[in-house]
Amino acid sequence: MASPQYRLAIFASGNGSNAEAIIQYFKNHPSIKVALVLSNNPEAFVLQRAKNAGIRAITFTREEYRQPGKLIHELSLENITHIVLAGFLWLVPDYLIKLYPDRIVNIHPALLPKFGGKGMYGSRVHEAVKLAGETETGITIHLVNEHYDDGRILFQASCPVEARHSPSDIAKCVLELEHKHYPQVIESWIATPRSAG
Ligand code: GAR
Numbered sequence: 001m002a003s004p005q006y007r008l009a010i011f012a013s014g015n016g017s018n019a020e021a022i023i024q025y026f027k028n029h030p031s032i033k034v035a036l037v038l039s040n041n042p043e044a045f046v047l048q049r050a051k052n053a054g055i056r057a058i059t060f061t062r063e064e065y066r067q068p069g070k071l072i073h074e075l076s077l078e079n080i081t082h083i084v085l086a087g088f089l090w091l092v093p094d095y096l097i098k099l100y101p102d103r104i105v106n107i108h109p110a111l112l113p114k115f116g117g118k119g120m121y122g123s124r125v126h127e128a129v130k131l132a133g134e135t136e137t138g139i140t141i142h143l144v145n146e147h148y149d150d151g152r153i154l155f156q157a158s159c160p161v162e163a164r165h166s167p168s169d170i171a172k173c174v175l176e177l178e179h180k181h182y183p184q185v186i187e188s189w190i191a192t193p194r195s196a197g
Contacts, residue, residue: 004023004033006190009080011038011088014122015048018086018107018178023053024185027050032190040065040090043107068095075099082190085144086182102152104144104171104191107182109174111156112140116149117145126167126174134161139177142187 008026012019019037026032037050037057050057056078064070072095075083083096085106091106108116110125117136126163129137138158143151159173 002114004029004031006032007082008032008079008080008082008186009038009075009078010014010038010046010084011084012044012046012086013039013041014044014046014087016044016087017175020049020053021179022084022086022183022186023049024121025187027054029051032187034038036074036173037078038060038071038088040088057144061093062090064091065090068093071096072099075127078126082186084186087122091118091148092146094146095142101112101141102168102193104149105154105186106144106149107178108149109137109142109171109178111138112142112149112153116140117161118148119124119184120149123167123171126170127169128162130139130165130167137162137174139174139181145153154189157181 003009010019010022023034026034034055037046037055039046039059042059047057060070083100083104097104109179110116110129115125115128136158138156140153141155142153157177159177161170
């Protein structure tokens with residue numbers, strides 16, 4: 001069998017349940033392979049998940065991230081064609097955006113442009129949604145540019161928010177949507193980059 005044409009690197013900072021859903025979805029895929037997992041956090045559970053799946057995983061420091069050398073070397077060693085952010089909390093540096101124009105995708109746990117920007121991640125987002133009295137929230141999958149949560153939106157899906165829902169109820173609904181949709185949206189974005197979503 002010919003080797004997959006598209007090779008993904010997943011950047012993640014924590015638990016990695018989205019990374020896991022993506023890894024499982026593309027296992028045995030004919031044209032897309034998850035080839036590398038990268039984390040800024042040496043304690044992140046995503047590293048264990050990668051290891052369990054037989055995928056190479058590496059960590060990097062803030063300094064290594066800021067300078068192009070190490071990351072570009074690692075990404076080119078694996079012939080990475082697309083980058084997927086899955087619960088990754090640092091702003092993507094310009095050198096990566098230039099190297100992967102329109103080929104970096106992110107998932108955000110709210111309906112952007114609401115509840116995005118610096119400092120808005122994980123449970124903080126759901127707490128802000130609750131505090132604002134929103135009646136719905138959801139997920140946004142978007143291309144990455146040099147600003148937080150700002151690139152072209154590929155896909156959104158929503159969850160109802162009722163008075164009885166706590167931030168952790170909201171988180172559960174959002175995470176289920178993420179696992180259901182992120183792998184498929186990545187697949188269609190790669191296959192037809194201009195029309196995904
Ligand atoms: C996900 O809900 C993702 O949308 C969010 O972090 C969580 C990671 O969960 N990302 C952000 O908040 C980025 N601003 P996971 O590690 O279990 O995939």
